[in-house]
Amino acid sequence: MIDETATQSTTGPALTASSGARWEIAQRVLRDVFGFDGLKPPQQKVIDRLFDGRNVVAVMPTGSGKSLCYQLASQCLPDLTVVVSPLVSLMKDQCDALKRIGVQVARLDHSVSASDWRTDLKRVRSGQCKLLYVSPERFFNERFRSVLGETRISMLAVDEAHCMSQWGHHFRPDYLRLPDVVREFAIPQTLALTATATPKVIRELRSAFELSRTDVVKLPTHRSNLQLHCTLVTTTQRDQQLIQQLQQAKRSRKKGVSIVYVTRRRTAEQLAELLIEHGIDARAYHAGLDPSDREEVQQWFLQSSDGVLVGTVAFGMGVDKPNVRRVIHYNPSSSLEAYCQEIGRGGRDGKVTTCQTWLVPEDQVAIRNLPCSDWPSKASVERLLDRLVGQPDSFYLSLNKLAWDVNLSAAVVGTFLIQLRQRGNLELLPARYDVYRIKPRMEPSHWMGQMPEGDADAIAAIGASLVKSKRGFRVNLILATRQYQIPRERLVRALEELALAGLLELESSELMHGYRWKERVTRPASVVKHLIHRFEASIEMAHERTDEMMDFLACRACLPITMAAHFGSRRSRPCGKCSACQGEGPWETGLKKPASLGDSVKKAMREAESDYPDLFSDPVDRAKFLCGLYTPAFMRFRVNRHFGFGVCESVPFTSVLAAMRDE
Known part of the structure; x- marks a missing residue:
């Protein structure tokens, strides 16, 4: 618990004093509440700038202590700190951890009960609670604005700030509105945090919050205890290699859990069953599970000493388990940014951790096709x-x-x-x-x-x-x-x-x-063309990120050096431990040019058009049907039950779309 003297100090006149006075409070709270004797140098740099009244962008790898920057600063600033976070589970995990050490914290989201909502709001408005977690959408909600009332805000902390970038890997539209919030609520300071930001994304964040170069605190993306490996395999070899790797881990003295990342939900379930059949304690996790089942699997993982979690990218954000000894990619990541976040969940205790990708190049088709499910006709x-x-x-x-x-x-x-x-x-x-x-x-x-x-x-x-x-x-x-x-x-x-x-x-x-x-649309055809062009540009960027990922996995050069270059950092000394440094590779990761669509595909499409005459007037919808991608209309009419749905699942969507446009 926070002792009385610390509480009085963090709510009294000292908070309007100098940076030095705030550091005195911070050091006491850091020791007595958070249980640390000191900060890491990057954390010190971030908080120094905050205490000087400046806006900051912090680019620090997963597991390096980004959250502590705003959590500690919130206890030393005069008014409320609002943390914008993209996931309810992430907010819940952080709030639960803070409450266990006695920090007054609140979160407002749809999962909070009415009684907890009332209690938390009263604490926030009274000043008793100085740290509030919300989703980005919450700021633009009339209920939140009404209950916040005249509550003064000292700082807006934007977690996972790369979501603000329209060209980033996890774009969230409401993140783009956060600079408006800063102006509307007259918030004096902003802290934007991310583990994965390219130079382009950093420039966007600096522009959005009007930061100078000196207010960007950036660490190398890669942690040296993460050993990166990639091995080219066939589909059959991959299952055998994975089982062998996990069985050896079970017999070794290096106790710790493993995360296996896959692209599709059904792959997670099938692979978990396969591992169980071979005597490996495994569970599947994906967004299609009931919330209670997801929570049960996550708790099992947190308590396990040697279990294997097979999950989609829905798993991991906010999960802080120190002894993840293996992060295995059964399917490749969609981008280097996503890859860095995923492997960053391993080795948080600083010990050596294996990050293995079992590479089947054809897997990238599913990765490339996934964002195409949103392709607008x-x-x-x-x-x-x-x-x-x-x-x-x-x-x-x-x-x-x-x-x-x-x-x-x-x-x-x-x-x-x-x-x-x-x-x-x-x-x-x-x-x-x-x-x-x-x-x-x-x-x-x-x-x-x-x-x-x-x-x-x-x-x-x-x-x-x-x-x-x-x-x-x-x-x-x-x-x-x-x-x-x-x-x-x-x-x-x-x-x-x-x-x-x-x-x-x-x-x-x-x-x-x-x-x-503000200005009515007078030329709808021009606007339609503009919106489709913007979407197609975003798809092109997503595919470029996948190209960068596959080029990385080709192991043509030291993997940490390649990663550093991507994120705008410098690293000249090879790690000596990755696949490339150990003489494995280079691998051929390109895709063969797909053959023209066969007669069976064309027949399936003709029958679908006959069965659903109103659904396939546009080539985009025909291509989605053949590639097994859903639209609201497909779900409404249960088109996925048709025998031809997904017949081109292993073919790039863009190739199928080109074929449909040529007909």
Whole structure:
């Protein structure tokens, strides 16, 4: 627990003092709370700059202690530190670990219970809790903005900041809006953290947060205890080699767990079963498992001393287990950035860890095809523009419903709307919920008596606009706004205050994203062409990243040297331990030019067109069908049950698309 003197020091006048005074507090908290005698030099550099009031980009490899930079600084800055993190599981793991050592921390996400939500908000608003974790989408949500109220924010910490880059490997559209948050909430400082940023991504982060070169703290991406190996094998050899490697590990004295990364969910399940048949304790993990099953597998892994987790890339972010002795890629990573993150989950205790890739070059087809599942047909983008141009000056949309309606993924629709904002067509508004439901704990007429400082007019309007439903009451905010001339923001704030006071249980659903026209689209055909071009450019970048990954795995030169060059670092001395240094390779990783589609493929396509005459007017949709890629329409009509679905699964999507366009 944080002792009383530390708590008083971190909330008192000393926090407005000099950098030196903050360091005195930091050193005490570091020792007494976090249990460290000192910081690593890069952590010291980051926090030095923060205490000097500067914005910072920290590029540090997985396992090097990035999180401690903002966790420690948060206890020494005067007001709230908000951490933006992309995954609920990542936020939960960090918050649970902080609570165990006595740090006051809160997180606001959909998995938090109503009672915990109330408790955490009260601690945040009172200043008792100075560290708050949220998803990037949460900032643009009317409920979050209402409950945050006048709470002052000292720092915004952006974890996994590479998600801000449209050309990065894990782009999240709402990350692009974070600079707007800094301006709107007048946040004086920003800390952007990532383990994997190329020079181009670093330039984007510097531009977004207006940083100088001296405010970038960068470490080499590779940790020397990770020994990198790549071996070219056939599909049959790979299973044999993997089983042999894991059985030898089981017999060796080097105790520790193993992670085996695969591309597809079904591969994870089939491979885990194969390993179990050979006496290896293995479990499968992927995003298709129920949340409770994922949690059970993750807990098994954390408690295991020699287990093998076979997982997709859905596993690993935020999992801090020191004794991962082997990180094995059954299928190659999609990019060097992803590879570095994945191998970075090994050897966090500093001991030697094997990072092995069993390379079957044909596996890259699945990696290249995966992002193509979002490839928009011209008809879908035209339908999207048609839905938008008819909207009033300000409007709200459900991205999921809109995406389903126009046969695009919600992620693509959200990205296209962000791009319309960048073109100057749209302004983004805070998201709102279409449905608010309450369960009063007392008669609404008694609410004001329990809230002497409440907004009486707003509370009265809410009480008068309740509609009885199966689960309590539905709040008709549109009626309350129109009839009582009270802005929606006040009504939502009043609802939150009633919930915080424990006078009602509040639920919200059906999130709607808001937009305002700044310049109407007058040439839809030109905009459609622009949006498709932007998407195709992003696919080209994804394929270039895969090319870089395969070139790396060819082992033409020392692997750590090649990795350093990719991330803009210098390394001249070969490691002497990787496959290339030990004389293995170079490997041939290129793909053979695919043969033309055979008659059986063409027959399958003709039958599918006959069975589903409305689904295949565009070559993009025909190519997706043949490659086994899903669209909302395919899911709606269960097209995956057709015998021809996925018949070209092992053929690059771009080749199939070219063939469909030539017909």
